[in-house]
Amino acid sequence: MENAAWYVLPNEADIETPSLIFYVDRIKENIRLLINMIDDKSRLRPHVKTHKCIEVTQLLLHAGIKKFKCATIAEAEMLGLSGADDVLLAYQPVGANILRFIKLIKQFPNTNFSCLVDDFKVAAQLAEQASAEDCIIQIYIDLNVGMNRTGVLVNEATALFKQLSKLKNLSMIGLHAYDGHIHDSEMRVRKEKSKPIIEILKNLSKELEEIGGRKLNIVAGGTPTFPIYAKETDFDCSPGTFVLWDKGYQDAYSEQPFLPAALVISRVISQPAKELICLDLGYKAVASEKPLLNRVFFLNAPELHVESQSEEHLVLSDTKSHSYKIGTVLYGLPYHICPTVALYEKAVILDADGNIQYWDIIARKRKITI
Template sequence: MTECNFTIQDTSSIVSPGLVVFRDVMNANLAEMLREAGDVTRLRPHCKTHKMGAVTKIQLELGITKHKCATFAEAEMLAEAGVKDILLGYNLVGPNIQRAVDFVKQYNDILFIATADHPAPVRELSAAMESSGQSIQILIDLDSGQHRTGIAPGEDARQLYRLLDELPGIIPGGIHLYDGQNHQTDLEERRQAVLTCWNLATALRDDLEAEELSVPRIVAGGTGSFPVYASLSDRALELSPGTNTFFDNNYGKMFPDLQYTPAARILTRVISRPTNDTLTVDLGYKACASDPDVSKRVVFPDLPDAEPILQNEEHLVLRTAQASSFTPGDELLAVPGHICPTSALHKSAYVVENEEVTDNWEVSSRDRWLTI
């Protein structure tokens, strides 16, 4: 793992709590992603981690032309950044059906793909696309065991894919295989679990192709399963790493085999020292994801004994034996436990290169709605 420098010579422009991206660390993460993939054309990284047009443009410069997202705002951000192949890895219902029509109309030079796991919204989407003279590729969303979304492998899945082939305005685009249940810390245990999921997808693919149905892609994986899928060779496989661009502390602990470093951190300042062994910093849960337990929301590399004991909207109380050495106004860098929702809590990120703040990147798709 590359030795990283997290020094910021002048922090006076950083309003805390402020999201800070260390450009060199992010670049190293992207280089590791490319190394693991083996071939840049196999990559379809998820933009949910950064939600930034600036980061997307850097990935495009590296030759990463296929991208994945979870919201129409993210899809629009990718399109405006210049991406021409976008997968919205989300099942379309309600107003999102018309939004899909509007998207393919507005960005008619972009390959736009979405997912589905039930015939009812697929039929509704087909009618909307046909009436507007548009079409969209749809991946069947396969449930590999997480039971969050997706259709179980079997005859129902085959029937749904046949329906994609039959309906006007719908083009069958392949299989979406997300295996977010695979959190095994041991790499070999994770490998076996991931391969079990992969075999479900390839068996379905083989059945469909035996019926002369086109299955051009299998979009597979997330952060932890990425290295396993990357070790496979299959003409249809597209690799979909999640958090890797920025990375975070909780995945780093869960998957120690991954050679990534958290590139996005939060600069926070001490605002009070209420007791002899506690500090209060201005890092409330308006500035970092609150889905992990409070003990796992952030860590402080320069204050390793800090124990988060209370967090509110604007405050985080830390217990530390070093409390007496701090004065209000002192600064710390926090590493988020979960970076993806953390980035959505910030309007923009300060960019640091060579120990200097050099830029400010807008988190342009942090909202649910931009223009479509």
């Protein structure tokens, strides 16, 4: 094992498949790399949708990162349980989730929670419930800067800001803009597309600050545009995938030096034909929203070609003579790690002595306790 590849587990025979593996030393290195890419780590607000795990959150906290972003109330509760200082629920609470969000605020008084708003009627419901529960809800205006998924159009933001300013029990603290539509591989193209968004955010925040008489925070971007916002603005930045990285981002964004830190391992369970092998890695074990050939890449079997995938099976072919036998372990790097992590209840890690430990992917649940 002395010359084994970085990903080979010394006790792979003891690990059930399929399993999700976290490589802790690589996670720590990715956190270090992230901090070195920005002038002030207090501007970092990483998105936890990638890892959904208390232990990874605690590694980030230990490194001095205090602010976080999440997409579900379960993820927000995980951050409260982790002792995070500042949590932005990057979602507009609607219906029963309004009371869930208020319960979250009350249950974790040492964590500062905020949420997104892009609709006045929803904001009025937030304010009404906050008044009934005797609390203040901090809000960010969510802006639609081109992704057309959520947010108010920029030319309607000032009117919404003025309306929101009249509501009691809401505290306006900033603007939020997610530019997920900018995912070009060429950095030059991403910079060109980000430039007008940066100008919009700067100009709009200045206008709203003059109206409201207070400084506003700006939270912007994701992983693809993180290097741009980190260097060219003073905005809070919200990369997420960096902490584990994946094949899709590794191929697309070569300027970002992060290391793959999570793999799925599987075993050959059958050889249905001379040139075919079948693994226990169906689409219940690796994210399957991408085309068949772009779901998983096997580090120790890059020549294998994906033929088909079903719920519990992945069929691969090799036109050359191969030595894969039933029981052979393959290490797969997912193309999209975030939804892959959400498929597992636990991640396998090795402690300093090489013993198997398990970290709960606790926020894969829709509800933890709240």
